[in-house]
Amino acid sequence: MTKKNKNIIIGLIAIAIIGIAGWFSFSQNKTTNNKKSHVVTVGIVSSTKAKQDIWDHAAALAKKKYGVTIKIKSFTDYNQPNSAVKDGDIDLNAFQHYAFLKAWNKANHNGVVAIGRTEINPIRLYSKKYHQLSQLPSGATIAVPNDATNESRALFVLKNAGFIKLRPGKDLVTIADIVQNPKKLKIKEVSADQCGRVVSSVDAAVVNNDFARPAGLGKKETIFVEPVNKDSLQWVNIICTRKGEENNKDYQAVVKAYQTAETKALIKKYYGDATIPAWDVKF
Template sequence: MHKKRIRNRIIWSVVAVLIVIAGWFSFGPTSTNTKDQKEVVVGVVGQTKQDAEIWKSVAETAKEDYGIKIKIKNFTDYNQPNKALQNGDIDLNAFQHYTFLNAWNKANHGSLVAIGNTYIAPIRLYSKKYKNINELPQGATIAVPNDASNESRALYVLKNAGLIKLRKGVKLATVADITSNPKGLKIKEVSAEQTARVIDDVDASIVNNTYAVPAKLGDKQTIYIEPLNKDSEQWINIIVANKKDKNNKIYKDLVKAYQTEKTKKLSEKLYGKTEIAAWGLKLK
């Protein structure tokens, strides 16, 4: 009788352990490979139809090859996505170049890092009044973006075009760094999203592709194109993450899903030469 009671106790103990284990797998912590944890929210700015098509293609590759679901969150201006990323409201963003990121980190004590190159988009000087850069008159008004990195880029465009000279050695140029301005150009600083909207009110405007495409500014209005050279690396657009996530495998796989021949060919089809794939790009 005594042995029978001991045997029953052992049986019930085993049953209790099995119940606990079953409950753990049913209600305990979820696996790190769950579908929800493989959804990645990517912030972009002023997404065009072309951009949407490219990200749709990237999302298909990410899902098929890596089991990642990409969700795009569209912002209206350049001031929003880095704050959202720093605060954890999104997982990654893809809208800026290296210089913009460095300037933002410095100004905001940020810790965001680039985890992959996307493309480089040579910016253009557009005009609806003149067909050639040499036609710009004395005292012409040129609109440029007013954020630190894009203003510097715009000023270097004017320098490369031979319209102004800048102080040597300066990396982040401002109008104060203009050392020569033979035509007496008036530099009108406006927010990046306004550069296309004010083009009718100025003689020419330097507009980022993000805003040039929806404004239907193209070859007809182009009077100068930014050259690509060894200094252009700082203008390469990037996918950005929080520093703590720079080695996140899921995010690295998302970058791989972007950096494909499929993406490159689609970009060429949609944008022609206005956007150039920047992974593996050799600049002279």
């Protein structure tokens, strides 16, 4: 073999070595990039043990079945998670219902969309004077929250209880939208955090779940539970992302990892009948 041929062979070997090294480097970088792209940050509000356990289970399944790593970021109030999603600080959030999202988008020029349902927390009509709906007398006074979304929800509860009829075709209603009130109920508007406290001074009150337990209200005082139907669809909690990211496979994997029989079992364990899994409910 001539010296010239040896040099050619050595050169080809060197090129091959460089190429192989480059391929491994590219492959490693690609793997790293893929790992980064499979990390999904989910924003929630006020992380409790129940929420943490439910999301820990979803995270374990997402990692095992879909190769997606879920990271949870907890926020202290309801004003932050949608802005964080819209700005790209987090990928998803899971803290709100459809009605809240609709109001937020209207006030903030859109930018956030729902990609999956989680659960619904039915609210209740409570009374310390009566044990059944049929016992409420004509002219009874019923307290409802006075803010737009909660008042509307409370009026739909009274509608489904059979007490009133509402003007059709509206998502948010007020007492002005009551078109029939055969029992001549007196609707008393008070702040949401006061509804639980005034139960003793009225005939009944629709009280949000956040304020019912602190007010000592439970099954004993419950005379009606909000049904899960088309009227309550807007109160279903949801997983949301930025507009345009609805079909992101990693985000859809998070939804699938959450919507399982195991999640249903954990919801039942921690919340009993106070929370109902809503992803496979027909409205």
